[in-house]
Amino acid sequence: VLFIAFLAFTTLTIFASWKLSQRYMRPVLKAWQQQQDFVNSAAHELKTPLTIIQNKLELLLTKPNAQIKDQYDGVIMALSEIRRLNSLSADMLTLAKAHSNMAVINREPVELSEFINQVIEPYSEIAELDSKQFTTNLMATGIVLIDRQRIHQLLVILLDNALKYTESGQAISLDTMIKNKQLIIMVNDTGRGISDQAKKHVFDRFYREDKSGSRATGGTGLGLTIAQWIVDIHKGKITVEDFKPQGTTFKVVLPIK
Ligand code: ADP
Secondary structure, three states: OHHHHHHHHHHHHHHHHHHHHHHHHHHHHHHHHHHHHHHHHHHHHHHHHHHHHHHHHHHHOOOOOOOHHHHHHHHHHHHHHHHHHHHHHHHHHHHHHHHOOOOOOOOOOEHHHHHHHHHHHHHHHHHHOOOEEEEEEEEOOOOOEEEHHHHHHHHHHHHHHHOOOOOOOOOOEEEEEEEEOOEEEEEOOOOOOOOOHHOOOOOOOOOOOOOOHHHOOOOOOOOOHHOOOOOOOOOEEEEEEOOOOOOOOEEEEEEOO
C-alpha cells in the first residue's frame, strides 16, 4: 500500500509540475522567440542600407580627387539610405517601448475638429504638390478622451501610406464619424490596392508587399505594426479593405469615453 501511495504521489507531483511549467513557461518561451525573431528581422533590415552606404563611401575613397558633383548619384543614394535607417530606428524604438510596456497610454480631452484639422493641414499641400486629390468628410465633433500624440502618429502612418501607394491623379480621403459611442476614422485611397494574401500580413512586423518597390517609397514595414499597437492600447480595432480594381480603406474604430 505504501509503495502504491508513493507511486501515486510521485506521478501526481510530476504531472502537476509539468502542467505548471506548461502554463508559466509557454508564454515566456513565446515572448523570447518573438524577441529573437524581431532581432533577426531587424538585423536583416539594417544590413542592406548599411551595405549600400559602405559601398558608396568606399567608392568615393577610390577617387579622392573627384568633385562632389561627379559623385552626386552615389552621395544621393547613400543619403536616402541614411534617412531610411533613421526612420527605421525611430520605428524600432517605438515598438521596443511598446513591447516592454514602457509606453503608457496618456488619455486627454481632445477637441476633434481642431485636432483633425491640425493633423491634415500638411497633407492637403503635399497632395496638391503631387497632383493628388485630398478630400475630407469630418462628421465627428466634440471632445473625446484619447492619447493625442499617439492618435496623431496613427493618422500620419495611414495618410503617409495613402499618399505613398497612390499615383498622381488619384484620390485620398479622410472620413470621421461618431456612431454607437465609437469614433470611426476611415482613410481611403484609390491607389494600387492590397492583395488578399497581403491583407493577412500588413500589420506584421517588417511586412511589405513589394520589398524592392518600398525601397523607393522609403517604407520600413513597421508603420502598420505601430498603428495596430496604438489602436490596441485604445482598445479599438483596425481593419483593411480593398476595392477591386483599385483602392484601399483603413478603418479604425475607437471606443470613446
Ligand atoms: P511601409 O513602411 O512599407 O509602408 P507599413 O507597415 O506602413 O510599411 O505597410 C506595410 C505594407 O502594407 C506596405 O509595404 C504595403 O505593401 C501595404 N500597404 C500599406 N498601406 C497601403 C495602401 N494604402 N495601399 C496599398 N498598400 C498598402
